Amino acid sequence: MVKRKNLFNGEGDLEIIEALRTLRTNLSFLNEKEVGRKILFTSVIPNEGKSFLSSNYAASVASTGKKALLIDCDIRRPRAHESFGVKFKNGLESVILGKVSVEDVILKDVIPNLDILPSKHITDGVTELFSSDKIDEILDSLSPHYNTIVLDNPPIAVASDSVLLSKFVDGVVVVVGYDQVAKKELEFAREMLGNAHANIYGFVVNKVDKSGLSYGNYGYYNNYYSYYKEYYEDGTVRTSQEHRHKKMTKFEKLVHRFKKEYKKQITGDLKGRRK
Template sequence: MDKVHIVTIRNPMDPIAEAYRTLRTNIQFSSFDKKIQSIMITSSGPGEGKSTTSANLAVVMSETGAKTLLVDCDQRKPNLHKIFLTSNENGLSNVLAGQISFEDAVKQNIVENLDLLTSGIRPPNPAELLASRKMEIFLQQLKEKYEYIILDTPPVVAVTDAQLLSRCVDGCLLVISSSQVEKEAAVKARDLLSKVGANILGAVLNKLEIKEKGYYGYYYQYYYGEDGSKVKKSKKKSRRRK
């Protein structure tokens, strides 16, 4: 796993890696009445960092000793097999189609306590696949095997996949890139999830650049909870002269 470019694996002491652990803690304490076991991660549009967030969150969940499964539910533009440098020949779509068993499709212990189920071959009807009764039953069965299930889904504004799947999970996270997303798009993404009764745990705001005293630039990521609180993730850039 040395070549995998995931900060929580390559540099677990990095401030950003620590911020993902803070995100983990916030999720764990987000509900006292029902355990948040299955977590769907989406964004308003492409390129906002939802797959990176999914991968890092799954890693820090597994760090606690909890058996964790990371599932690529983006049947249109899958990315997790690229992040983890593995094959996508068989995955979620193949399992739901009955072509292969889950045990044969899942990639076990990509890091300790973390399994990966890639997207598999793209089906002709991605939305219908994720909204199927078979998918709902599959998720319930996974809860018997795993303490946490992290689902990486397509952007919610672009296609309906995330909306449909959000009804089958315990909570949703919305990843928003401050450098490329208009406020209206973020609000629309939130509204689309709310309309189907999704349990929105909060939002992760990333790619926010802030200059301090003209010497340093920082990329910040924030996690916004339902109570309005936020936790900052920062990564220092190189020093610049005035």
């Protein structure tokens, strides 16, 4: 079994951890329930990082001392448990089919305050499993025992499971891999969730290039990450003015000039009047 990275277990990038803490804070503003808050994570297409974000978001909630449960609803390709290197015999699919009770399947305290309801891989009849009322009954029975329940779901372009389950949760977070998804695909995902009357909390952009080669609003976040990197490496934070006066190599000057011209083109500010 390949163990995926759990950032809240001493394994990770501090600047990414700070971004996850910001996500945790923003989601808490959107839903202030102290018991039984249910959040569904999905993506538009595969490999955008929704399992990584959902598992580490759940771990971030647990790190505050609040009880969290991570449910792997991506039965066609279950990955959520890999962040914690755990083994199990039965999963969510067996609970829905009535073969075992949910209490017998939940993995307790994989890290302090975090439980996991894993899934085994199956391919046939998955949508039909989630079309029944059984999953709603399972969530209702678990809600009183957790502050936050996180559902890791398959990509919307691959399966309709996320759309079906969106009616059982408080809100939906769509993970978008930077420069991986076309506008039409994003519009399709939003339309599908909209048809289900899902409460979309927002879209989280993942895999943003931290080198600063992205444009528009993302540039702010690139600077944000670079500040955190410098802060954690040497204990100092350079001001934006110090960044501007930092001596650049010829290549960096070329990239800077290219970015400046590109920004003018995409904003229509060809005379440089906008700041």
